[in-house]
Amino acid sequence: MTPSSTTKLIQNIINNTPVPPSSQKYIPVLSPSTSKPIASVAISSQQDVQQAVASSKAAFQKWSSLTTKSRTAIMLKFHSLVQQHSQELASLIVQENGKNITEALADVAKGNETVEYACSLPQLSQGKRLHVSASSSLYGSPIYCHDHRKPLGVVASIVPFNFPFMVPMWTLPIALVMGNTVILKPSEKVPLTLYKTMELLKEAGVPDGVVNVVQGTKECVEAIIDHEDVKAVTFVGSSPVAKLVKERCNALNKRCTALGGAKNHLVALPDCDVNDTARDVVVSSMGCAGQRCMAASVLLLVGDNPNLLDKIVEKAQAIELGTTAGKLGPVIDEASYNKILKYVNEAEAMGAQVLVDGRSWMKEKECDGGFYMGPTILLHSSKEDAAMKEEIFGPVLSIYQTSSWTEAIEIENSNPFGNAACVYTCNGGSAEWFLERFNASMLGVNIGIPVPREPFSFGGLYGTKSKYGDMDITGDGAMEFFSNRIKVTTKWIVPKIDGGEDENPVKKAKITDAANFAGTM
Numbered sequence: 001m002t003p004s005s006t007t008k009l010i011q012n013i014i015n016n017t018p019v020p021p022s023s024q025k026y027i028p029v030l031s032p033s034t035s036k037p038i039a040s041v042a043i044s045s046q047q048d049v050q051q052a053v054a055s056s057k058a059a060f061q062k063w064s065s066l067t068t069k070s071r072t073a074i075m076l077k078f079h080s081l082v083q084q085h086s087q088e089l090a091s092l093i094v095q096e097n098g099k100n101i102t103e104a105l106a107d108v109a110k111g112n113e114t115v116e117y118a119c120s121l122p123q124l125s126q127g128k129r130l131h132v133s134a135s136s137s138l139y140g141s142p143i144y145c146h147d148h149r150k151p152l153g154v155v156a157s158i159v160p161f162n163f164p165f166m167v168p169m170w171t172l173p174i175a176l177v178m179g180n181t182v183i184l185k186p187s188e189k190v191p192l193t194l195y196k197t198m199e200l201l202k203e204a205g206v207p208d209g210v211v212n213v214v215q216g217t218k219e220c221v222e223a224i225i226d227h228e229d230v231k232a233v234t235f236v237g238s239s240p241v242a243k244l245v246k247e248r249c250n251a252l253n254k255r256c257t258a259l260g261g262a263k264n265h266l267v268a269l270p271d272c273d274v275n276d277t278a279r280d281v282v283v284s285s286m287g288c289a290g291q292r293c294m295a296a297s298v299l300l301l302v303g304d305n306p307n308l309l310d311k312i313v314e315k316a317q318a319i320e321l322g323t324t325a326g327k328l329g330p331v332i333d334e335a336s337y338n339k340i341l342k343y344v345n346e347a348e349a350m351g352a353q354v355l356v357d358g359r360s361w362m363k364e365k366e367c368d369g370g371f372y373m374g375p376t377i378l379l380h381s382s383k384e385d386a387a388m389k390e391e392i393f394g395p396v397l398s399i400y401q402t403s404s405w406t407e408a409i410e411i412e413n414s415n416p417f418g419n420a421a422c423v424y425t426c427n428g429g430s431a432e433w434f435l436e437r438f439n440a441s442m443l444g445v446n447i448g449i450p451v452p453r454e455p456f457s458f459g460g461l462y463g464t465k466s467k468y469g470d471m472d473i474t475g476d477g478a479m480e481f482f483s484n485r486i487k488v489t490t491k492w493i494v495p496k497i498d499g500g501e502d503e504n505p506v507k508k509a510k511i512t513d514a515a516n517f518a519g520t521m
Contacts, residue, residue, distance in 0.1 A: 284448030418461025
C-alpha cells in the first residue's frame with residue numbers, strides 16, 4: 001500500500017542511512033491503544049536483504065580486526081546514550097506496543113543490562129593456555145595448547161513485538177563485541193523503537209554497515225535465513241515459527257537459536273505467604289498484558305486455600321485500564337484479542353468458572369478503539385481444557401486445584417513447553433522437592449517471573465516447544481553462540497643451542513618418543 005503523508009515512514013537502515021524498500025511497499029503500524037495508524041513500515045524483498053547483507057559483509061573485516069576493547073568502548077557509549085534517552089525509548093514502546101510506562105522503562109533498563117554485560121566481554125571471552133607436554137628432546141621445547149574466539153561473520157537476529165528494546169539487546173551487543181556484524185529484523189508491528197535505537201548506535205560510533213536493519217514480514221525472514229553469507233540466526237517468537245526457523249537453518253548447516261512459546265506453571269503450597277503470593281501471581285500473569293514468554297499461565301493450588309484464591313481475585317479486579325504506571329495496557333492487535341477471547345469462551349463452555357471476566361473491557365471501558373482484554377481468571381474443573389494446556393499470550397490466568405504435590409508435578413511435567421516454573425512456599429525442603437522435578441529451565445521460588453540476570457543466560461529447556469536449536473540467547477550462552485572457539489597446539493624447535501655442535505640442530509634432531517612426534521597423537 002502507499003503510505004499516508006501524515007504518518008512516519010519506517011525504512012530499512014543500511015550503512016547507517018534510511019533506505020526505502022526496492023518494492024516501495026509499506027504496511028501501516030497500528031497503535032494497540034487506539035487501533036489507529038501511527039506509522040508506515042517498509043516491506044522488504046530478497047533484493048533488500050541482499051543489499052543489507054552485502055553491506056554487513058563489507059564491514060566485517062574492519063570491524064572484526066578491532067580489538068575487543070575497542071568494540072567495547074563503542075558499546076559503553078551506547079550504554080550511556082540509552083540511559084540518557086530511556087524516557088524517549090519508553091514512550092515509543094508505549095505508543096507502538098501498549099505497555100504501561102513503568103513496564104516500558106523496565107523493557108529499556110533490562111535491555112541495557114545486557115549491553116552492560118557485553119562491556120565485560122574483554123575479560124570474559126579470554127582464552128586459556130596450558131602446558132600439556134614436556135619436551136623429551138635436547139632440541140625440542142614444551143608443548144602448549146591455547147584457545148581463542150573468532151567471530152562468525154554476518155549474523156542475524158529476528159525479534160518479536162512484545163519487548164521492542166530488550167529482546168534485540170539480548171543478542172546485538174554481545175554479537176557486536178564478539179566481532180560480528182549484524183542484520184536485525186524487527187517485528188513489523190513495533191518498528192519505531194528499534195528505528196530510534198539505530199540512531200543511538202550511530203551516535204555511539206558504530207561504523208556504517210556493522211548493524212543493518214531490514215523491515216518486513218515472511219519473505220524478508222526467509223531471505224535472511226537462506227542467504228549464504230548469514231552465518232547464524234537467532235529468533236524469538238511463537239513455537240511453530242521457531243521450529244520452522246530451526247529446521248530451515250539446519251537444512252543449510254547454519255547455527256541457530258530459536259526460542260518459542262511457553263505455558264508457565266506456578267505451584268502454591270498451603271504454607272505460602274498469602275499476600276505476597278497473590279501479589280506476585282497477579283503481576284506475573286497480568287503484567288505486560290500477559291504478552292511475555294515468562295508470564296504465569298497456570299496456577300496449581302495444592303490443597304484448599306480459599307484465602308489465596310480470594311486475594312488473587314481481589315487484586316486482579318483492582319487493575320485499571322491504561323498505559324500509565326500500574327495499569328493494564330492493550331494486547332498488540334485484533335488477531336491477538338480474538339485468539340484470547342476464543343480461549344476464554346471455550347473454557348467457560350467446558351465448565352470453567354470465570355472468576356474475573358476481562359471480556360467486558362472492550363464494551364464497558366472507554367477504549368477508544370484499542371484492543372483491550374481485561375484481567376481474566378478461570379477456575380477449571382478439568383485439567384484437559386485447552387486454556388490449561390495451550391499458550392494464550394494474554395492477561396488470562398488458569399487456576400486448578402490439585403490434591404497432592406505429585407499431581408501438581410504431573411500436570412506441569414505433561415505440558416509440552418519448558419520455559420519457566422515456580423513454587424510458592426515458606427519451606428526450603430518443599431521448594432527443593434519441586435525444583436528437582438519441574439520440567440523447565442528457568443525456575444523460581446516465590447518469584448513468578450524467574451528471568452535470569454547476566455551472566456546467567458536466558459533460554460527454555462532443549463527438546464521442548466520453548467527452545468529449538470543451539471545454546472541460550474543471552475549471557476555466556478550468547479558469547480558461545482556468536483563465536484567459534486579456535487584451539488591451537490604449539491611445539492617449537494630451538495634454532496640454536498649454546499655450545500651445541502651445529503647452529504642448525506634440527507638436522508640432528510631425532511624422534512625419541514611418541515610425544516615428540518608432532519606432540520600429539
